[in-house]
Amino acid sequence: METPVKRVLYHHRTQGKAVEGVHIRGVTDALRAEGVTVDIISVPGADPYSSPKAMSPTRQARPWMGVINKLPEPLFELVEVLYNLVAGWRLLAYLRQHRDLAFIYERYSLFMFLPTWLARMRGMPMILEVNDSATVERVRPLFFKRLAMAIERWTFRNADGLVFVSGVFRDRALAAHPGMAPAIVTPNAANIDKFTFTQAQRDDARRRYGLEGHVVCGYLGAFVPWHAIDRFVYQIADRLQQEPHLKLLLVGDGSTYPALHAFVEDRGLSERVVLTGRVSHDEVPGLLAAMDMAVLPSAGDYTSPVKLFEFMACGVPPVAPDFEPIREVLDEGRTGWMFPAGDMEAAVASVLKYSRDAESLQRIGANARAYITQHRQWRNNILQLIDFHRAIGRGTSAQTDTRTA
Missing domain, CATH: 3.40.50.2000 (Glycogen Phosphorylase B;)
Incomplete structure (x- = not known):
């Protein structure tokens, strides 16, 4: 053109x-x-x-x-x-x-x-x-x-x-x-070339954070009230003991990070909930490489979350709230999954359900990456x-x- x-x-x-x-x-x-x-x-x-x-x-x-x-x-x-x-x-x-x-x-x-x-x-x-x-x-x-x-x-x-x-x-x-x-x-x-990784990079990231042998659900972004990652962890904490296959990898920091970090330490969950803290944006693709799926607990009802596109570009299938802007870009069951916005128990249930389905994680992740490649x-x-x-x-x-x- x-x-x-x-x-x-x-x-x-x-x-x-x-x-x-x-x-x-x-x-x-x-x-x-x-x-x-x-x-x-x-x-x-x-x-x-x-x-x-x-x-x-x-x-x-x-x-x-x-x-x-x-x-x-x-x-x-x-x-x-x-x-x-x-x-x-x-x-x-x-x-x-x-x-x-x-x-x-x-x-x-x-x-x-x-x-x-x-x-x-x-x-x-x-x-x-x-x-x-x-x-x-x-x-x-x-x-x-x-x-x-x-x-x-x-x-x-x-x-x-x-x-x-x-x-x-x-x-x-x-x-x-x-x-x-x-x-x-x-x-x-998101640009595909910045969110492409090798198997060696994935293996290295998983080894570095002690994630080998587990399904990893990730989060990337601000630890602030309106993204509700703290509420998601509080909601899923009691369920993790019954889901030994699952670990959380949470990347970023913000106003809710200190309280969440203290909660994870107090509950003895640091092996199951990995908190990386603040990282440079250049480190993001490597951390995404370690994830098998991702969760976006909440977002603005009019915004277009950059992290959603970065998950998808990396072939990481997202679980996200069904706000209208997310429905505009996410195809339910084809490029990701949605839950009723504001329903944190539904978010937890979706993560637990799909974390047990390795075939769907790979298929939806591939579809999500293809969508970003062609359109976004x-x-x-x-x-x-x-x-x-x-x-x-x-x-x-x-x-x-x-x-x-």
Whole structure:
């Protein structure tokens, strides 16, 4: 496919680490592989290619970011509003230097509007990637919610295009902001070449963590309340004694990690529940290689969990909650299994059931990897983005999604 763009600016206000960094690098690397020059403007000190790559949602990329995050909510949100001045000044300087820019691709942040206004004033296409919104329940409840909604409504209407990670998220935004810009749905992705391992690598990882001779159910990601890996372990703990074939390999850290670690130690489960703690993202494929299946106990009801795609890319069949965004990409009984969202006993029952079925684990894992290979690599996402940009330029309808099973 001939690439219709030569240069893209990726603008974001995140810390550029953990899952955020994975997403940003995935899109950026895929664009660059297609011959597109991609420049990145980020919060000073938060370049996703230089910030810490460790999978820790609780450790700030820079000390001053931790200070800001501890501000009372009203002050924190005022800082977010004021950051428009920083972003606007840096974007204006960039636009003056680069005349060959095809479009700006911005990871949308609450209270951010000046880049969209500047792009509009300069006649530069602006496409917003929407991962957050004033319309959804957030970890930090909004103090200036009416202001956030007003800014978001204006921004969504004045951008040239919007990219949502799930259909339900797009529909929720459309209901709150009628008349918003054309939108597409692009779930997250994973690159097969980064999640391919040899039998020797699998054997080494299993030997290193004492997993040989067992079926291994893994988890990868943040240990935070909304992912509920702690609740899953508490629920399955009493069942492990009756399931000697099964071990858990849990990768990552976060706010619920210390209590979970103490629970595992107190119950004498450290041989059955292996906690790796924080690891670099480069170590992830090797740890996934040790898994036979994976569990995602919970997720946001509008989000597209990156870890789900990484499990599938590695041929590790997932057990996940049946939230709509997960139903959009997971084919029950073919590329994974789902349980009723919020039902932790059902999650445990599913893990125990399928852990006893070696043939299904191999078959579903192979199907999952094939699905990622064909439909959900980062290249698929950016080819859709390039087509979207071209459709916007023609003024044609671009209200599409990518639900493919």
